[in-house]
Amino acid sequence: EDQVTQSPEALRLQEGESSSLNCSYTVSGLRGLFWYRQDPGKGPEFLFTLYSAGEEKEKERLKATLTKKESFLHITAPKPEDSATYLCAVINTGKLIFGQGTTLQVKP
Amino acid sequence: DGGITQSPKYLFRKEGQNVTLSCEQNLNHDAMYWYRQDPGQGLRLIYYSQIVNDFQKGDIAEGYSVSREKKESFPLTVTSAQKNPTAFYLCASRTSGGAYGTGELFFGEGSRLTVL
Numbered sequence: 001e002d003q004v005t006q007s008p009e010a011l012r013l014q015e016g017e018s019s020s021l022n023c024s025y026t027v028s029g030l031r032g033l034f035w036y037r038q039d040p041g042k043g044p045e046f047l048f049t050l051y052s053a054g055e056e057k058e059k060e061r062l063k064a065t066l067t068k069k070e071s072f073l074h075i076t077a078p079k080p081e082d083s084a085t086y087l088c089a090v091i092n093t094g095k096l097i098f099g100q101g102t103t104l105q106v107k108p
Numbered sequence: 109d110g111g112i113t114q115s116p117k118y119l120f121r122k123e124g125q126n127v128t129l130s131c132e133q134n135l136n137h138d139a140m141y142w143y144r145q146d147p148g149q150g151l152r153l154i155y156y157s158q159i160v161n162d163f164q165k166g167d168i169a170e171g172y173s174v175s176r177e178k179k180e181s182f183p184l185t186v187t188s189a190q191k192n193p194t195a196f197y198l199c200a201s202r203t204s205g206g207a208y209g210t211g212e213l214f215f216g217e218g219s220r221l222t223v224l
Contacts (some may be wrong), residue, residue: 004150017206034212043112043198043215044151087151094223 003025006088006099013106016077022103023088024070033071035064036087038101044087047073078106110135112216114199119127121186121193128182129131129219131199140182141200141213144168151198157182186221 036044050066063074143151153166157176171190200213
C-alpha cells in the first residue's frame with residue numbers, strides 16, 4: 001500500500017538549533033515529492049518540488065533532499081518565524097498522497 | 109494579485125442543513141481540488157475537476173457534491189448526508205496535465221466548518 005510517513009510528529013528547537021524533518025514513503029512509480037509549509041488556520045504554502053533521487057533544493061534556511069526512500073527538510077539556524085507545520089506529499093502514477101505533517105516550534 | 113479565494117473563512121451549520129463553500133481562482137488553472145483536513149491526519153481528497161463541466165470523486169466523496177460551471181469556480185456543498193462534517197476544508201488548483209501530473213498544487217486559505 002502506498003504510504004507517506006513524516007517524523008517526528010512534533011519538534012521543538014531553540015532559535016539557531018539546526019535539525020531535520022523526515023518524510024519516508026513507499027509508493028510505486030514516484031513522479032514527484034512536494035514540501036509545503038502550513039501556518040495555523042491557513043492553507044499550505046508551496047516550498048519545494050523534488051523529482052529524482054539525489055536532487056536538492058534550497059530556500060533561505062530550508063534545504064530539501066531526496067533519496068529513493070525518503071526526503072529530508074533540513075532547517076539551518078531556525079528562527080521563531082519558521083514555526084509551522086511542514087507537510088510532505090508524493091505523487092505516484094495515479095494519486096497524490098499527503099503525510100500527517102511535522103509541527104515545528106522554534107523558541108527564541 | 110493572482111490566487112485562490114475561499115469563503116466563508118468560518119461557517120457554522122446546524123445538523124440537517126446543507127452548506128456551500130465557495131472557491132474562486134484567477135490563476136487560469138484548469139484543475140481544481142477540494143481537500144478535507146482533520147487534526148492528526150493528512151489531507152484527504154474529496155473531489156477534483158480537470159476541466160469545466162467535468163469532475164471526479166476523490167477518496168471521501170460521500171456526503172459532498174460539487175459543480176464546475178466556470179473555469180474560475182469550484183464550489184463544494186456539504187450535504188446533510190455527511191456524517192461528520194466538522195473540519196477544515198481546503199481548495200487547491202494547478203495547471204493542466206491530468207488529475208495528478210507533476211505540477212504543484214496552490215491552496216486557498218481554507219474554510220472551517222463547525223456543525224452545532
